[in-house]
Amino acid sequence: xxxxxxxxxxxCANCASVIEEKLIQLESVSAATFTIGTKxxxxxxxxxxxxxxxxxxxxxxDATEDGVVVVPFVRAAKKAKQDDHDHxxxxxxxxxxxxxxxxxxxxxxxxxxxxxxxxxLIVTFVVLGWRIVWAAxxxxxxx
Numbered sequence: 001x002x003x004x005x006x007x008x009x010x011x012c013a014n015c016a017s018v019i020e021e022k023l024i025q026l027e028s029v030s031a032a033t034f035t036i037g038t039k040x041x042x043x044x045x046x047x048x049x050x051x052x053x054x055x056x057x058x059x060x061x062d063a064t065e066d067g068v069v070v071v072p073f074v075r076a077a078k079k080a081k082q083d084d085h086d087h088x089x090x091x092x093x094x095x096x097x098x099x100x101x102x103x104x105x106x107x108x109x110x111x112x113x114x115x116x117x118x119x120x121l122i123v124t125f126v127v128l129g130w131r132i133v134w135a136a137x138x139x140x141x142x143x
């Protein structure tokens with residue numbers, strides 16, 4: 001049966017290799033693999049009793065390296081996707097509606113004199129896309 005343990009306070013790759021070799025020599029253990037990045041010991045054993053297996057592993061670790069603590073590995077619970085926000089989408093929606101109305105009125109009617117058309121479209125563009133414009137300005141400053 002495959003079990004996973006966490007070997008806390010084990011930072012030496014050489015010591016981990018020695019522990020792996022000693023564990024494989026035990027009768028009840030057929031395979032042992034330690035991953036130093038995650039500090040996980042994956043072990044295949046014939047022992048059904050997890051506490052007895054943990055005690056054997058702890059004894060091997062104590063004989064090899066001081067301060068190593070053997071703990072059963074517990075998977076962290078996956079975080080549920082949260083959809084609550086601290087902001088409202090109504091402001092963005094109202095800006096889009098106002099901008100669309102202003103652009104439609106400016107383009108489709110002759111109410112706006114020609115000399116004001118370009119500044120009006122620029123202001124509408126900035127109102128609708130101020131986040132993108134601001135990001136472009138900041139990136140332009142960085143180079």
